[in-house]
Amino acid sequence: MRKTLPNTGLSWATLQSELIQAGSRDVKWREGRAAVYVFNSGEDVMQVAHDAYGMFIAENGLGPAAFPSLKRMEQEVIEIALSLQQAPEGAMGSMTSGGTESILLAMKSCRDWSQQHRPVLGKPKVVVPYSAHPAFNKGAHLMGLEIVRMPLRTDFTADVTAMAEAIDSRTVMVVGSAPCFPYGVIDPIPELSKLAADRGLWLHVDACVGGYLSPFMRCVREERQLPPLTSWDFSNTGVSSMSLDLHKYGYAAKGASTVLYRDKSMHDAQIFDFADWPCERMTTPTFAGTRPGGAIAAAWAVLHYLGFEGYLDRARRIDAVRERIGDFCKDNGLSVHGDPQLSIIAFGDPSGDILAAGEGLYKAGWFSSRVRKPDGIQVMLSPQHDKVVDTYLDEVMRQVQRVRVQGTRSSGDVRYS
Ligand SMILES: Cc1ncc(COP(=O)(O)O)c(C=O)c1O
Known part of the structure; x- marks a missing residue:
């Protein structure tokens, strides 16, 4: 049935809890699970913007x-x-x-x-x-x-x-x-x-x-x-x-x-x-x-809150995470697409279907993008990802190995956007 305007207004307390409920199924970006759409550089920065x-x-x-x-x-x-x-x-x-x-x-x-x-x-x-x-x-x-x-x-x-x-x-x-x-x-x-x-x-x-x-x-x-x-x-x-x-x-x-x-x-x-x-x-x-x-x-x-030093600090953190992912790829037989030097890195797997691994990551709650020509998982990094990069890469390894061992092909049943 089509939603209609409520006859009398609802209290903020009611609406707030409805909003919390509505957001509960969204990607857990505050926990670093989104590598697209959100650019998290910390609660303090978010508070200033807010x-x-x-x-x-x-x-x-x-x-x-x-x-x-x-x-x-x-x-x-x-x-x-x-x-x-x-x-x-x-x-x-x-x-x-x-x-x-x-x-x-x-x-x-x-x-x-x-x-x-x-x-x-x-x-x-x-x-x-x-x-x-x-x-x-x-x-x-x-x-x-x-x-x-x-x-x-x-x-x-x-x-x-x-x-x-x-x-x-x-x-x-x-x-x-x-x-x-x-x-x-x-x-x-x-x-x-x-x-x-x-x-x-x-x-x-x-x-x-x-x-x-x-x-x-x-x-x-x-x-x-x-x-x-x-x-x-x-x-x-x-x-x-x-x-x-x-x-x-x-x-x-x-x-x-x-x-x-x-x-x-x-x-x-x-x-x-x-x-x-x-x-x-x-x-x-x-x-x-x-x-x-x-x-x-x-x-x-x-x-004005961050200033040059604040942005430089965030850039250092992003750089370290991108390097960490690049090294992980090198150590585990994954191939990085080109020579990315900023905040985006896309990687493929010559030994398995990387898009199938990407679907596994998605189902495990890690939200990022995928690329084609060639196939790859693409992440757009935020400074706060330095807190979760190791956990993320553990899951990447698990998914990549599962796909390599089982020869899984991507099902295409995951909607990324
Ligand atoms: C390179 C590039 N250009 C343009 C855009 C479009 O920006 P917006 O989504 O803010 O319209 C994006 C978005 O991710 C982008 O990555």
């Missing part, structure tokens, strides 16, 4: 004149993001609701900016590596763009030569990820940057995962005297825009990302300005009208 969100729960980012507080916080968040990414003077950006919105906005800005500055005849085209997030196809679908996905190199990074061959007279945008979601590897942004500059194209770097992690991971690698991460920030002069999620490795409350542009003209192409209706002229920088003040305040508060 309290800041609550303080601005009713305020609306749609009205900067009414809420100069939110305007200032957003401006400061953007300035911090720009400085972390070596953005040149005059670079600009906006806070958005998440990675998908940041990507869609960059595509819209590229389409409109190109129309004005580098018009093409026919349907504008976007060239992306096969590993790019589905948000790019969503954007192309919504904005009437053509999109082509080009095969990867054997190390799972973007094949710049193949992408160059796919560029034609209608191409306006090329894309690289830092890192891509499936394998956690960073695309060769310096090469893509050169390609974009040579061919007069807009390069978008999707750093939804790496945006607020790699500036600190660079320091971790320096401390460990490892080769530097592939450079992907604005110091690559062909980079026009980038998407960076605060609600991933910024550890902010959900509903917070940033989209940045090399210059004001590119950011201007994002803005929608409309006056032909009976009310005030409405100027909205993003797709949303109302924007939650809580998400802006929580992101601002967490950035």
